[in-house]
Amino acid sequence: MNRAHKRRRKTGSGRAMGDVEDDRVDAAAELAREVAPDLDGILVTLYPDADTLDTIRPGDADLSTANAIARVVAEVMAEEGVEIFVQRADRGAFRRWLAEREDTLVARRSWVDRGRLLRGADAFRALGLTAPPAEPPPRFPSAPGATADRLLAAYEDRDSGDFDALLGELIEAGRGDVLDLAVRKVREAQSDENAAELRAEMQAIAGGAAVGPSGWAELVALPVALLPGAVPDAVALADGLIGSGGLGPEEELRFLPGWRSPGAIEELSPLAMRRVLLDLVADREPADLLPGDTDDLARHGFGVLVGLRVDWSIPTWDTIEAEGGLPEEPPEEETPEELSRARALDAWRGRVATETEGCVPLDLVPLSEVSLAIAGFLDEAGLHLGGLDEIREFIEVARQEAGGEEIVCRPRSIDEALELTLYTARGRFLDRLTLPPERLPASAEGMLGLLGAFVRLVRDPPH
Known part of the structure; x- marks a missing residue:
C-alpha cells in the first residue's frame, strides 16, 4: 500500500502512528545489517495475539510492529548468511519459565522456548517468508588423492578456517577414504605423532555440528577412574552431575545409559564420531559405540559416560535490540557464577568419591579428548601422590x-x-x-x- 494513502492514527507529538511503527521496523533492519557479520544465528519471536505480546513484553510494542520487526530481521539476517531460529510465543510456557527466575527485563528478553524452536524451512514458513534455496552439496573427485592434498594444504593454514569447512563437507559426504589417505600421507612424510594429531583434530571437528534443537550440539564425555568391584550406576552418576549445580544455564546435557570403553572411543573414525553425534541428537542408541563390560572397565581402571551437550546460547533479537547492538564480550577472568559452579562440581566429585569408595569423576570433556583427560589425570595424580x-x-x-x-x-x-x-x-x-x-x-x-x-x-x- 502506498504510504501516502495509508490511514494513520495521530500520536501526541503530531506524528502519525504508522510513521513511528515504520521507523522502528527500519531501525531494526539497519541494526540487523550492522550486527549480522558477527553472528552465526539469531532467534526472533512471533506473537500470536496482543495479550501474549503484553504478557512477555508489556508496553514494548504493538502486535503488528513486533511481528514486522521479526520478519524484517530474519530477512536481512538470512541475506547475510545468518541462521534463523523462530519461536512462537506461548504465554503458558513463558510463565512457567519465568516462575523459576527473577522477573527482570533482561530475563524476559533471554527467554528461549527450548522445546519448540523452529529452524530451516520451518522457520521461514512461520514468518511467511520464502526460504533461501539450499546450496547444492559439494562434489569431490572419486579418486581421493587430490582432495586429500587440498585438505592437508588447508591444515597447514589453520587460521583461515578452510580446513574446518572442507573437513565438514567431507564428513557430510561420507568421504572417509579421503580422510584416511590424508592421515597416511602425514604419517609417511612426517611421523606417527603428527598423524595422530591430525586424526585427533578430525575427531574433534566431527564431534560437534550445527545440528539438533539449538544452534550447536557436541559429544562430551565424563571419564571416571574406577576401582575393582566399585563401578557406580551410570544413570545415577549422570543424573548427579546434571543436578550438581555445576552446569551453566546455557548448557543442556543428555547422557547415554551405561558405560563406554576409553579404547572404543579412541578407535572411532571421524565419520563414526559424526554418526554417534547424529544418533544422540535423534535420541538413538549409537551402533558405533556399544556399552562396555563393567568388570573389564574396572580392571583397566577407567570407564566413560558419553553424552550430548546442547548449546542454548542463541542470541535473541529482543536482547540485541534493547542493547542497541551485540552484548559486550564477557570478562576473561572467572565470574562469581563460574566460581560457584566450579565449587559445586568439586563438591559433587567429593561426594561421588566417598559414596563409591574411591571412584573419581574427571572433568567433562569433548568426546575426542577422553584419552588426553585420562593421561592428564594420571600425571596429576602422580604429582599429588608425591x-x-x-x-x-x-x-x-x-x-x-x-x-x-x-x-x-x-x-x-x-x-x-x-x-x-x-x-x-x-x-x-x-x-x-x-x-x-x-x-x-x-x-x-x-x-x-x-x-x-x-x-x-x-x-x-x-x-
Whole structure:
C-alpha cells in the first residue's frame, strides 16, 4: 500500500502512528545489517495475539510492529548468511519459565522456548517468508588423492578456517577414504605423532555440528577412574552431575545409559564420531559405540559416560535490540557464577568419591579428548601422590595397629580442611588426622578421589 494513502492514527507529538511503527521496523533492519557479520544465528519471536505480546513484553510494542520487526530481521539476517531460529510465543510456557527466575527485563528478553524452536524451512514458513534455496552439496573427485592434498594444504593454514569447512563437507559426504589417505600421507612424510594429531583434530571437528534443537550440539564425555568391584550406576552418576549445580544455564546435557570403553572411543573414525553425534541428537542408541563390560572397565581402571551437550546460547533479537547492538564480550577472568559452579562440581566429585569408595569423576570433556583427560589425570595424580607422605604414613601406622584387620577411612571436608578418620572394617576407631588446606597437595574435595588409592573409603562409620 502506498504510504501516502495509508490511514494513520495521530500520536501526541503530531506524528502519525504508522510513521513511528515504520521507523522502528527500519531501525531494526539497519541494526540487523550492522550486527549480522558477527553472528552465526539469531532467534526472533512471533506473537500470536496482543495479550501474549503484553504478557512477555508489556508496553514494548504493538502486535503488528513486533511481528514486522521479526520478519524484517530474519530477512536481512538470512541475506547475510545468518541462521534463523523462530519461536512462537506461548504465554503458558513463558510463565512457567519465568516462575523459576527473577522477573527482570533482561530475563524476559533471554527467554528461549527450548522445546519448540523452529529452524530451516520451518522457520521461514512461520514468518511467511520464502526460504533461501539450499546450496547444492559439494562434489569431490572419486579418486581421493587430490582432495586429500587440498585438505592437508588447508591444515597447514589453520587460521583461515578452510580446513574446518572442507573437513565438514567431507564428513557430510561420507568421504572417509579421503580422510584416511590424508592421515597416511602425514604419517609417511612426517611421523606417527603428527598423524595422530591430525586424526585427533578430525575427531574433534566431527564431534560437534550445527545440528539438533539449538544452534550447536557436541559429544562430551565424563571419564571416571574406577576401582575393582566399585563401578557406580551410570544413570545415577549422570543424573548427579546434571543436578550438581555445576552446569551453566546455557548448557543442556543428555547422557547415554551405561558405560563406554576409553579404547572404543579412541578407535572411532571421524565419520563414526559424526554418526554417534547424529544418533544422540535423534535420541538413538549409537551402533558405533556399544556399552562396555563393567568388570573389564574396572580392571583397566577407567570407564566413560558419553553424552550430548546442547548449546542454548542463541542470541535473541529482543536482547540485541534493547542493547542497541551485540552484548559486550564477557570478562576473561572467572565470574562469581563460574566460581560457584566450579565449587559445586568439586563438591559433587567429593561426594561421588566417598559414596563409591574411591571412584573419581574427571572433568567433562569433548568426546575426542577422553584419552588426553585420562593421561592428564594420571600425571596429576602422580604429582599429588608425591605429596601424600604424611597421609600414607598415617594410614600405615593405623594398619599396624589394626593387627591385620582391613581398615577403612571416613573422609570429611570441613572449611577447606580434610579430616580423615580410620576404623577397622568391624567398626573399631583407630585414629584421626586433620589437614589444613596449606598442607594438602590438592583441594579437600579433590583429595577424596586420590585417597582411594591407599584405603577403602566409607561414607559413615562402620558398625
